Amino acid sequence: MKSRIDRNWPTIALIVGLMLTSIGVFSQDEPKTKDGTVFTVGMVRTGANTDDQYLNELAGYWMPMMEAAKAQGLIISYRVLHGTFSNEDDYNVLFLVEYPNLAALDPNPATEAKWKAIRDGLTAKLGGSEKLKAMRTGLEAMRTYQGEKVMRDVLVK
Numbered sequence: 001m002k003s004r005i006d007r008n009w010p011t012i013a014l015i016v017g018l019m020l021t022s023i024g025v026f027s028q029d030e031p032k033t034k035d036g037t038v039f040t041v042g043m044v045r046t047g048a049n050t051d052d053q054y055l056n057e058l059a060g061y062w063m064p065m066m067e068a069a070k071a072q073g074l075i076i077s078y079r080v081l082h083g084t085f086s087n088e089d090d091y092n093v094l095f096l097v098e099y100p101n102l103a104a105l106d107p108n109p110a111t112e113a114k115w116k117a118i119r120d121g122l123t124a125k126l127g128g129s130e131k132l133k134a135m136r137t138g139l140e141a142m143r144t145y146q147g148e149k150v151m152r153d154v155l156v157k
Contacts (some may be wrong), residue, residue, distance in 0.1 A: 015105065036153030037076060038102050042095035043146040045085075050142040054093070055082065057139055061122055061132070068118045074111065075099055098153075105150065122125050 046054045058080065066078040081094040099105060123132050 026077045033155055034155040034157060036155045038099045038101070039151050039153065040095075040097045040105075041151055042097075043091035043148070044093040044095070045144045045146055046093060047142050047144075052081065052094055054139065054142045055080070057135065057142075061077070061126065061135065062095075064125075065118055065122055068121070069115070072118070074104070074114055089140045090149065091142075102150075102152075 044054075063078075063080075066075065069075045070077065076098040077096075078098065079094075079096040081096065083092055083094075085092050104111075123129055126132050126135065
């Protein structure tokens with residue numbers, strides 16, 4: 001007479017085999033990428049023969065603001081990329097600001113207070129809000145702001 005285990009051995013082997021196969025299938029579904037940091041990407045088209053002047057103006061306000069934000073841990077890094085146009089509607093200046101994650105872009109009173117303090121300090125350093133307004137008006141005459149995107153760095157495993 002056969003014991004119960006001897007009679008059920010084929011069934012047990014089939015169940016164990018299916019379990020091992022399913023583990024292999026699940027492990028193959030692991031993502032091949034990992035989310036990295038988050039960038040805001042601003043695109044600007046400068047007017048004819050205004051590239052150097054526009055970039056020099058950035059050094060007076062935008063870049064010091066980014067340095068202060070980096071020092072306070074609000075951003076990880078920033079870059080300004082300058083290049084050529086690929087067509088008549090293209091941008092030639094690209095602003096990249098790197099944040100640790102999407103949550104860093106969410107409204108937050110403490111973060112907003114830090115940004116306001118940076119802006120207020122730079123405005124005072126430039127000579128007040130009227131001088132800042134005049135500088136911005138000059139920038140607007142030199143460029144066309146073409147938009148901004150939020151993009152994530154994708155790390156391939």
